[in-house]
Amino acid sequence: MVATGKALLIARREVRLLSRSRATQGALVLLVSVAWLPAILLPLRRGSLGVASFTELLPLQIALGAVILPLLALLAGAELFAGELEDGSLIPALTLSISRRACFVGKCLGRAATLGAAYLVAFASAGLAVAATHGGTGWRDWAVVTASGLLVSFSSGGVGAALGAAGSGRVRAFGAALVTWIILVFALDALLLTIVVALAPPPPGSIGEHGHGEVAAPRAPPTEMPIHQGVEPVDPHARHAEPEGPKSSRLSGGLMALNPVSLFRVTSLAASPGLRLRLALALPGGTGAGLGTTIVAGWLIWLVAPLAVGLRRFVRADLT
Amino acid sequence: MTTGRRGLRFAKVGRSFGDHVAVQDLELDCPAGVLTCLVGPNGAGKSTALALAAGLLAPTAGAILFDEILVRPQVPAETTGYLPQRSAFHPSFTVGEVLHFTRVARGSSDEERSALEVTGLGEVLDRFVGELSGGWVRRLGLLSALLGSPTLLLLDEPFVGLDPETHDRLLSHLRERLESGATIVTASHDFEVLDPFGPRVAVLDEGRLRLIETVSSSDVSRPASSSRVLYRRALSGEPD
Numbered sequence: 226m227v228a229t230g231k232a233l234l235i236a237r238r239e240v241r242l243l244s245r246s247r248a249t250q251g252a253l254v255l256l257v258s259v260a261w262l263p264a265i266l267l268p269l270r271r272g273s274l275g276v277a278s279f280t281e282l283l284p285l286q287i288a289l290g291a292v293i294l295p296l297l298a299l300l301a302g303a304e305l306f307a308g309e310l311e312d313g314s315l316i317p318a319l320t321l322s323i324s325r326r327a328c329f330v331g332k333c334l335g336r337a338a339t340l341g342a343a344y345l346v347a348f349a350s351a352g353l354a355v356a357a358t359h360g361g362t363g364w365r366d367w368a369v370v371t372a373s374g375l376l377v378s379f380s381s382g383g384v385g386a387a388l389g390a391a392g393s394g395r396v397r398a399f400g401a402a403l404v405t406w407i408i409l410v411f412a413l414d415a416l417l418l419t420i421v422v423a424l425a426p427p428p429p430g431s432i433g434e435h436g437h438g439e440v441a442a443p444r445a446p447p448t449e450m451p452i453h454q455g456v457e458p459v460d461p462h463a464r465h466a467e468p469e470g471p472k473s474s475r476l477s478g479g480l481m482a483l484n485p486v487s488l489f490r491v492t493s494l495a496a497s498p499g500l501r502l503r504l505a506l507a508l509p510g511g512t513g514a515g516l517g518t519t520i521v522a523g524w525l526i527w528l529v530a531p532l533a534v535g536l537r538r539f540v541r542a543d544l545t
Numbered sequence: 546m547t548t549g550r551r552g553l554r555f556a557k558v559g560r561s562f563g564d565h566v567a568v569q570d571l572e573l574d575c576p577a578g579v580l581t582c583l584v585g586p587n588g589a590g591k592s593t594a595l596a597l598a599a600g601l602l603a604p605t606a607g608a609i610l611f612d613e614i615l616v617r618p619q620v621p622a623e624t625t626g627y628l629p630q631r632s633a634f635h636p637s638f639t640v641g642e643v644l645h646f647t648r649v650a651r652g653s654s655d656e657e658r659s660a661l662e663v664t665g666l667g668e669v670l671d672r673f674v675g676e677l678s679g680g681w682v683r684r685l686g687l688l689s690a691l692l693g694s695p696t697l698l699l700l701d702e703p704f705v706g707l708d709p710e711t712h713d714r715l716l717s718h719l720r721e722r723l724e725s726g727a728t729i730v731t732a733s734h735d736f737e738v739l740d741p742f743g744p745r746v747a748v749l750d751e752g753r754l755r756l757i758e759t760v761s762s763s764d765v766s767r768p769a770s771s772s773r774v775l776y777r778r779a780l781s782g783e784p785d
Contacts, residue, residue, distance in 0.1 A: 231650065234646070234649055234650060238646060241638075241642070242635055242637060242638070245637040246637070309635070312633050312635070313629065313631060313632075313633035314633045314634050314635040316601065316627075316629055316633065317632075317633075317634060317643075317647070317686070317689045318646075318650065319601065320599055320600075320601070320625060320626070320627040320689075320690075321647060321650040321651055321689070322650055322651055322652065323650050541603070543601070543602045543603065544601045544602075545592075545596045545601050545602060545629070
C-alpha cells in the first residue's frame, strides 16, 4: 500500500473516531452558536425579531471569530496527537506498516475534514438564512470573512498539532495551547496593531491639521482616495513618494501576517472597504495594492509551517 | 533456521531519559528461529529494549539492526509485530473495526484466521473496546501484533492476563512461528513456560546485560540449567 493510501486509512480512522466523540458534538454546537447568535441577536437591538443582514453581521462575526475560532482550533489541534499518545492508542497503528509521516498527515487530514465540515455546515446554514431574509447584498464580504475564519482555524489547528505532537501529554499540550491563544489573540495582535499604527505615515492633509506624527483616520476609503491623490508634488523628487502607499500597505500587511489572528482581521477587512471604515481599522497608507500577495503568502506560511514543525516533532518523538 | 535471516542485533545500544540510564552498552544478538527472552528485575530496561527494537524510541547510542538493516527508520513495519506492556486501543472502536484497520494496514488476508483463532476474539467482534475487560484488550493487542505474520515479534509480557486456553494457543502459535524462521524477542518472567522453547536468555539489570546463555530445550528437566537459575545466578553474581 502506498503512503497516500495509508494516510487516507488513518484519515478515515480519525473521521470515524471524531464522529463518535462528544467533543466534536460540542464543537459543532459552539460553531453553530458563533455563526447563528450574531445573526439572531443583532436585530434585537432594534427591538425586532429575525436575522441580521450580511452587512450588519460582519463586524461582530470578525470580532467573535478572532477570539473563538483560534481557541477552538488550538485545543482541537493540541488534542490531535497528545490525547492518543497519552492513552497509547496510537501505538498499535504506528507499529503496523504505517509510517509516522503518513500517520501525521492522515490524522491532520481527518481532523481538518471533520471540523472543516462542521464549520461549513454552521456558517453556510446561517448564511442561507440571512440570504433568504435580506437577499444577497454583502454576501461576498461575508463569504470572505467566513473563508478567512476557516483559514485561521486551520492555521491555529496546525499550531495546536505542533504543540501536541511531541507526546508530552494532554495537560501540557492544552496548557501550551491556551498560552499560545492568549499570545496570538491578545498580546501579539495588540502589539502588531500598535506597531502598524505607529509606523503609518500621516494621511494626506493631516499635517497642519493634526500635527506631525499624529495618526488620523482616513477620511474616505483608501480605495476611493489613494494616499497621493489631491497632493500635487512641488519637487519632482517627491514623485518617489508615490509608491509609498502600496509599500506601506505591504509593510502593514507583512507585519500583520506575523500572526494568523491579525491576518484573519486583515483578510476580512481588506475584502471590504466599507468594513475598514466601520471598524476604524484602516490599513495605514493603504491603497491595498500588493496587499493581496502578502495575505496569500501569509496564509500559505501559516498553513504549512506549523504542520512542518509538528511533523518534525512527531517523527522524532519517543512514543511509548 | 533455514531462512537465511540474521535476526535482530543490538549493537552497543544506549538509551537515557534525562539523567536516568535505561539501557547501557547493550550488545545482544537475537537470532532468527530462536526465542530470545529478556529477563531482569523491574526497571532493568527490558521494555525499553523492546520499544527501541520496535522503533518507537530512538537510541541515544549505538544501533539496532534487523537482518542487518537499521530498525529506525528503514525497516518496514510490515516485518514487525509489537505487543507493548500496556495494550491500548481507542474505546470508541469495535473489535471488528480494529481488526479491519489492522488487516488493511498490514495488507494481510489469510493470516487473519490464524491470529483470530489464537486470540479467540471472533466472538466479540461487535463489541466496543471500551466495553472489554483487561484480558480481552490484551488479546486484542496480541492480535494486532500477530496479524500478517511479521518476521520480527517483540512481545512484552505476552502471557499476562491470558486465560489458560489462550495461553496454550499462543504457545503453539509461537512455536510455529519460530519453525517458520521468525525472530521472537520477549520480556517475560514465565520461565517454566518458555524453557521448553530452548530460549536464549538475556539477563538485564540496571540497563546492562549481565548474562546471555541458551537454555537447552532437552535439559529443561534439569533445574540447574533452567532460565530461572540463570536469572538468579546473574543477579547474585555467583560463578557458573
